[in-house]
Amino acid sequence: GDSVTQMEGPVTLSEEAFLTINCTYTATGYPSLFWYVQYPGEGLQLLLKATKADDKGSNKGFEATYRKETTSFHLEKGSVQVSDSAVYFCALSYVQGGSEKLVFGKGMKLTVNP
């Protein structure tokens, strides 16, 4: 079935460091791809998404490009802040039998120190 593999961490960075979180997927069709973020004590929030190949999603300084040839959707940010400390989940959505569901990676915990 469809699946997502992402860097697991945990990862600790200093403020203003460069961030890359790798995400690759396996899918039989053409899924939409998402990055969700979970801040401490809060629910999942959509960070960015891309619905077709070569689309770039961006939000809050984060970017990810849907690469069909490498089946990847890596998350990047040029300069992280303490407020970016959270768990990051890569996910894909696919439609099967008339219903749509999200498939998530295991998540990566990021801690940013001042």
Next chain:
Amino acid sequence: DTGVSQDPRHKITKRGQNVTFRCDPISEHNRLYWYRQTLGQGPEFLTYFQNEAQLEKSRLLSDRFSAERPKGSFSTLEIQRTEQGDSAMYLCASNGKGPGETQYFGPGTRLLVL
């Protein structure tokens, strides 16, 4: 705030007891999803409603689990005869329109079975 809400936020119960969780989706959303998230893992799909119809159930949803959405608005998830392995965060999400649309998540209900 008119986001997805869930109640209760936390539930502690003894093994063998029944528990029921409620989810109120964003009001104009006709699609509603339940996911389960265990510690250190990404959320896993449990079931999906379009309006009041339950269109898909994961094999993770044993016969002790039942979900309803009687009027196509709020939904309930009941777990009968709880087991320690049911301890997890139960997440609800909603969206509308068609495939690829963002699912918006509630804050979750954290269940601890003693």
